[in-house]
Amino acid sequence: xxxxxxxxxxxxxxxxxxxxxxxxxxxxxxxxxxxxxxxxxxxxxxxxxxxxxxxxxxxxxxxxxxxxxxxxxxxxxxxxxxxxxxxxxxxxxxxxxxxxxxxxxxxxxxxxxxxxxxxxxxxxxxxxxxxxxxxxxxxxxxxxxxxxxxxxxxxxxxxxxxxxxxxxxxxxxxxxxxxxxxxxxxxxxxxxxxxxxxxxxxxxxxxxxxxxxxxxxxxxxxxxxxxxxxxxxxxxxxxxxxxxxxxxxxxxxxxxxxxxxxxxxxxxxxxxxxxxxxxxxxxxxxxxxxxxxxxxxxxxxxxxxxxxxxxxxxxxxxxxxxxxxxxxxxxxxxxxxxxxxxxxxxxxxxxxxxxxxxxxxxxxxxxxxxxxxxxxxxxxxxxxxxxxxxxxxxxxxxxxxxxxxxxxxxxxxxxxxxxxxxxxxxxxxxxxxxxxxxxxxxxxxxxxxxxxxxxxxxxxxxxxxxxxxxxxxxxxxxxxxxxx
Amino acid sequence: xxxxxxxxxxxxxxxxxxxxxxxxxxxxxxxxxxxxxxxxxxxxxxxxxxxxxxxxxxxxxxxxxxxxxxxxxxxxxxxxxxxxxxxxxxxxxxxxxxxxxxxxxxxxxxxxxxxxxxxxxxxxxxxxxxxxxxxxxxxxxxxxxxxxxxxxxxxxxxxxxxxxxxxxxxxxxxx
Numbered sequence: 001x002x003x004x005x006x007x008x009x010x011x012x013x014x015x016x017x018x019x020x021x022x023x024x025x026x027x028x029x030x031x032x033x034x035x036x037x038x039x040x041x042x043x044x045x046x047x048x049x050x051x052x053x054x055x056x057x058x059x060x061x062x063x064x065x066x067x068x069x070x071x072x073x074x075x076x077x078x079x080x081x082x083x084x085x086x087x088x089x090x091x092x093x094x095x096x097x098x099x100x101x102x103x104x105x106x107x108x109x110x111x112x113x114x115x116x117x118x119x120x121x122x123x124x125x126x127x128x129x130x131x132x133x134x135x136x137x138x139x140x141x142x143x144x145x146x147x148x149x150x151x152x153x154x155x156x157x158x159x160x161x162x163x164x165x166x167x168x169x170x171x172x173x174x175x176x177x178x179x180x181x182x183x184x185x186x187x188x189x190x191x192x193x194x195x196x197x198x199x200x201x202x203x204x205x206x207x208x209x210x211x212x213x214x215x216x217x218x219x220x221x222x223x224x225x226x227x228x229x230x231x232x233x234x235x236x237x238x239x240x241x242x243x244x245x246x247x248x249x250x251x252x253x254x255x256x257x258x259x260x261x262x263x264x265x266x267x268x269x270x271x272x273x274x275x276x277x278x279x280x281x282x283x284x285x286x287x288x289x290x291x292x293x294x295x296x297x298x299x300x301x302x303x304x305x306x307x308x309x310x311x312x313x314x315x316x317x318x319x320x321x322x323x324x325x326x327x328x329x330x331x332x333x334x335x336x337x338x339x340x341x342x343x344x345x346x347x348x349x350x351x352x353x354x355x356x357x358x359x360x361x362x363x364x365x366x367x368x369x370x371x372x373x374x375x376x377x378x379x380x381x382x383x384x385x386x387x388x389x390x391x392x393x394x395x396x397x398x399x400x401x402x403x404x405x406x407x408x409x410x411x412x413x414x415x416x417x418x419x420x421x422x423x424x425x426x427x428x429x430x431x432x433x434x435x436x437x438x439x440x441x442x443x444x445x446x447x448x449x450x451x452x453x454x455x456x457x458x459x460x461x462x463x464x465x466x467x468x469x470x471x472x473x474x475x476x477x478x479x480x481x482x483x484x
Numbered sequence: 485x486x487x488x489x490x491x492x493x494x495x496x497x498x499x500x501x502x503x504x505x506x507x508x509x510x511x512x513x514x515x516x517x518x519x520x521x522x523x524x525x526x527x528x529x530x531x532x533x534x535x536x537x538x539x540x541x542x543x544x545x546x547x548x549x550x551x552x553x554x555x556x557x558x559x560x561x562x563x564x565x566x567x568x569x570x571x572x573x574x575x576x577x578x579x580x581x582x583x584x585x586x587x588x589x590x591x592x593x594x595x596x597x598x599x600x601x602x603x604x605x606x607x608x609x610x611x612x613x614x615x616x617x618x619x620x621x622x623x624x625x626x627x628x629x630x631x632x633x634x635x636x637x638x639x640x641x642x643x644x645x646x647x648x649x650x651x652x653x654x655x656x657x658x659x
Contacts (some may be wrong), residue, residue: 010512151561151580172597177622204622207520209610210531211540212540212604215542216604219543219546220597230593373547441529452498454626455495456496
């Protein structure tokens with residue numbers, strides 16, 4: 001491990017041309033591990049397809065979904081993926097507004113995570129519906145068939161909030177990528193050249209474009225933050241606005257938002273380590289940045305732990321017999337191993353992040369981040385299922401275990417997300433080249449170094465007035481234009 | 485008089501800013517800093533000081549988007565709810581304000597973002613055919629100053645570029 005990796009977010013002597021070269025080259029030439037991951041994702045998707053086809057043929061009973069357990073892993077995993085989507089907002093929007101420039105080399109893939117995890121989450125209401133041919137019924141549109149959306153229902157709010165979030169985050173990802181797409185356009189060949197030319201929209205980097213770009217990006221960041229909070233608050237309302245024991249808790253919205261940020265941060269660490277390895281991005285995804293992300297994750301883990309305790313205390317002191325029964329059942333009932341697994345992974349494991357030595361050790365961080373995400377997935381399951389197994393009426397008391405169909409589809413969702421993400425990082429620059437250049441500029445200013453040595457820097461000479469050779473692919477004259 | 489476009493490429497920001505300083509100091513009569521188009525791989529933090537304030541209409545458009553989102557969002561929901569007479573309301577309000585506030589809030593954000601993006605696309609003049617001189621080095625590690633001026637200024641501008649160590653100068657004459 002090099003010293004600059006440990007102590008610096010980025011090497012300020014990195015030449016700008018080198019940044020372009022490194023990132024563009026890596027997109028063409030990932031390590032073998034990348035292709036193995038693609039194969040694993042495809043394999044997982046096959047599981048989901050098998051499960052879904054079987055469920056489609058046999059009916060929802062194949063998933064063990066039956067009253068009172070109408071919601072189970074599908075809804076738990078839906079919440080998990082919605083939560084995961086908060087990673088991009090946190091790393092990109094919140095840290096952007098706070099001027100935390102260490103986010104720059106890693107925010108792009110976090111934004112991509114947001115978009116793809118929302119796309120993955122969006123599949124679950126359809127899968128949960130069972131009758132796929134009626135999937136458009138979940139959309140809150142007005143019809144003359146007598147099926148009108150109940151605007152008072154948080155489920156309809158979900159549809160509004162998630163579609164707004166998906167639209168906004170996809171636009172945020174795309175807008176932030178335009179200058180890098182122009183770099184790709186200027187260097188690519190073949191189909192990539194055509195793709196980047198279309199997507200870069202004619203960006204050339206003039207002062208008007210940069211000025212408006214910055215304003216747009218900042219404004220969108222400002223809107224994404226309250227939007228992200230509202231999305232997960234609304235998802236929590238699916239539970240908190242019901243009268244089910246264990247769900248009707250006032251602290252649910254902040255608890256959900258903290259959980260979302262937590263799982264998002266943990267996933268960022270996992271993907272950080274994988275991308276760093278796949279694409280040889282040691283110069284950009286540095287240990288210093290990983291440490292900062294880990295510290296942020298630790299802080300959020302403690303917030304989440306505190307909110308968990310608050311929830312338990314509210315139930316305990318609330319003296320609602322049904323709520324207490326659900327809580328005690330979580331501690332010692334049939335789902336207790338999963339509940340304590342959640343507590344261990346979500347509240348104990350993060351203490352590993354408090355140690356500098358482990359924060360800098362990639363294999364440890366990989367294991368920790370995966371455990372954190374397992375904990376966060378268990379959290380969602382432990383929200384949904386124990387309550388449904390111990391409702392107010394004894395007739396509704398029923399312990400249910402998900403069938404293989406549910407497990408296959410849940411596993412497949414990880415494959416689906418992974419595949420979308422891996423395709424994205426192969427086709428688009430997952431490290432923001434222009435922002436790495438900005439970072440180098442700022443770090444050099446802080447170190448009282450001139451920026452010239454990392455730029456083209458040809459002061460005082462070499463001027464080929466009127467006769468400079470154009471860059472490859474650029475004509476100095478064009479039809480109807482007279483050259484000098 | 486024919487219109488010309490001229491572009492000077494510089495190896496670093498200092499040389500380019502020095503050239504802009506010369507245009508600010510009226511080294512070329514008839515050319516001011518307002519005529520300068522500055523192209524760069526990043527937005528330099530001092531660019532506003534160098535070029536002077538150049539306002540953007542995007543925040544205003546965003547505000548319009550937010551106002552539209554609130555108005556349209558609420559009216560859309562309220563009109564849908566008012567027209568729906570089949571579902572039993574059970575004594576509840578036909579237009580429920582608490583839930584409509586949540587949905588109107590989402591619509592406000594959605595339309596604010598959409599208006600902002602549209603304003604960005606329009607004000608940055610994207611989607612236009614690239615008529616200007618362009619060098620791929622600008623997306624790499626060089627900066628450039630571009631003018632669209634009468635032909636009579638070209639030699640003087642070239643001189644300023646040369647004095648400030650331009651790496652390359654390109655020009656086009658419109659026929």
